[in-house]
Amino acid sequence: MSFIAIERVLCGWPRFCRKLIITSRSLTSDLWRALVKQPGAAENVGKPGMELGWRSCFGIHVSLSKASVVYVGHRRYSTYEKTSTQILTKLFPQTSEEPNDEESRERRKLEEEEELKEMERAWRRMKLGFGLFGIGGLLFSFWAIYYFGKPALDEQGNEVIDEFSRLPPVKQYMWRTWQSVNHFQRFIQEPSSQKLLPEPLQAPYVQPSYTLVLEIKDVLVHPDWTYETGWRFKKRPGVDLFLKECAKYFEIVVYTAEQGVTVFPLLDALDPNGYIMYRLVRDSTHFVGGHHVKNLDNLNRDLKRVVVVDWDRNSTKFHPSNSFSIPRWSGNDNDSTLFELASFLSVLGTSEIDDVRDVLQYYNQFSDSLSQFRENQRKLSEQMHAEELGKTSKSRPVVKNWTRGFISH
Structure with a gap:
């Protein structure tokens, strides 16, 4: 079908609907005339063999054997006509073909008055609801002032x-x-306590030199939800090795804004060996500006030896110099961030640095801190290798070589 044909069909559709409505009205009006105006119709109702004839707008002559059938048909057609006319009049007021007589105007006036009354009743109900709400709020305010005051x-x-x-x-x-x-x-x-961690261990117990604060969500595990399984947590590649290596040099603390009802059973399954020494959840955070912030001042530890690993800088905005940002894990299986992070923290732990904030501030100036650490390690390895080659290839003194050669001859 061409575009011209489609356009003709679409343009002719309203005209076709209008003709259909006019046709239905003509049918019902002719049927009514045949029943009411035909001579002897009232006397012949119910008599067998009597027929009533009428002509539709199509010019087709129809004969009915019983006037009751005609009346039923008229009632059905008139009901359909009234319903369809009301619907079309509400949707398309400009196409309304209702008679503009006194009875129609009076009916429309009554309908408008009924709508206005319904709107007034709705407005009164709304005002009553607001009034009751205000009185309830006022009574609650007086009770709160009395109870708390x-x-x-x-x-x-x-x-x-x-x-x-x-x-x-x-x-x-x-x-x-x-x-x-x-x-x-x-x-x-504010946090639930001013000292979130107990005092450092004293001799003969061993207290690690440094404290490592870890976020659990999207650092150690990644949450995933489906209709079939509900919430599940995927373990990041290298978690076991990472915790084992870091526990040699750090006091490991999980500090997160998640609820304890989620974190505690998750850590029980994630760390069966107990490398994580302390667990801090949402009630230990500081809520500022719509964010749960980790306030390191409440850790009861020396901040010169505290390292925070997180992907969200807003969670450590009180102490940015103690944070080490890593990429947020989205659940991919080829991730190797924890292996590289374990190497970085192992070097940091074995270096016996007095203030780790100097090292962290240096790496925080790069967009990818771990890539910069790998580059520095590569340069250091090449330098050490060159120094080792220089030591092994260093030649002996020239005089000693010439003397030995002269004596041998």
Whole structure:
């Protein structure tokens, strides 16, 4: 079919629908005339052998043997006509063909008045809902001020004197409520304890020289969810070797913003040998600006010997000089980041550096810290190899060589 034919069909479709509606109306009106206006129709209703004739808009003569059949047909057609006309009138008001008589205008007026009344009833219900909500909120506010603002009681039931006891009663309740709100806000934003880790081990116990703080999500494991299996966690290649090597030089701590109900069973399965010494979860973080930040000041460790490995710089923005960023793992099987990271941390641990922040700041200036570490290791290896060759190929003194040759001759 060509584009011209398609265009003709689309353009002629509204005209065809209009003709169809007019035809249905003509059929129903002719049927009604045949039933009502034909002489003797009322007397012949129900009599056998009597026929009523009528002509449609197509010019086809139809004979019916019973007037009851004609009435049923008219009722069905009139119902369909009314429904279709109402739908088309609402969708396309400009194509409405309803009669513009007094009865139609009165019906439309009644419908508009009914819609206005329904809108007024809906508006009254909405105002009533807002009023009840406001009254409920006001009553809850008074209850909260009374509950959180009342003075504390001792064991004997006497009021405890505080810094607000000398103020008027209303101000006392207001200030105590405000203090409770601030305390709750600090409880959400600040860590649960000022010392997240215990004191370092004393002799004869061995305390590692450095502390390694690890993020678990997308550093050690990667979460994956499907309809069939739900949540699953994929272990990053090299995790076992990484934890084993780092445990020789570092006190390993997992510090994450995830919930403990997820982290603890996951670490039990990930680290059966117990290389990870401490586990810190969301309640140990500092919530600032919509991010859970790891506040290293609460670790109870010397920050000169703390290394944080994470892919998110916002989580360590309080102490960027202690962080070592690595690429975020997305679950690929050919990843080798942990092998390279184990080499870097092993070199750092065996170097006995007093302040690791100097080394970390040097590598943080590069976009790919591990690539730069590999490059530095390659240069150092070439330099050591060249020095070793220089030592082995160093010739003996010329005088001694000439004397030995002269004597031998």
